[in-house]
Amino acid sequence: MTWVGWLGVVLIAVSAVGDFGVGLAAVLPAGLRLRRVAVVTAGLVDGYRDAVDHSVWLEREHALERAVLLRPYRRVERVVTHPLVIALGESYLRRRARARAGEGGGQP
Numbered sequence: 001m002t003w004v005g006w007l008g009v010v011l012i013a014v015s016a017v018g019d020f021g022v023g024l025a026a027v028l029p030a031g032l033r034l035r036r037v038a039v040v041t042a043g044l045v046d047g048y049r050d051a052v053d054h055s056v057w058l059e060r061e062h063a064l065e066r067a068v069l070l071r072p073y074r075r076v077e078r079v080v081t082h083p084l085v086i087a088l089g090e091s092y093l094r095r096r097a098r099a100r101a102g103e104g105g106g107q108p
Helices: 003-080 083-101
Strands: none
Touching: none
């Protein structure tokens, strides 16, 4: 290859390095800003994740406390909602209604 050929190769190499340098100079500031924003956003996400984890933990604690506090009332609910107890209450209400209406179909 002649010296003109080598000169062409060198100029092409210098042009490629120059293009890369110009491109890097154009993209680098935006990339650094994007990195800064990404770091801030990651910090916010971590903070929100911690807040949500704490809220979930509190809700579980409250659910356990609620279960303990409502335990006696669950027994009462089981008795009150039994079908025979409901039927007896409805029968009593019907008898009271008949007594108020004056039919006297049962004992007052």
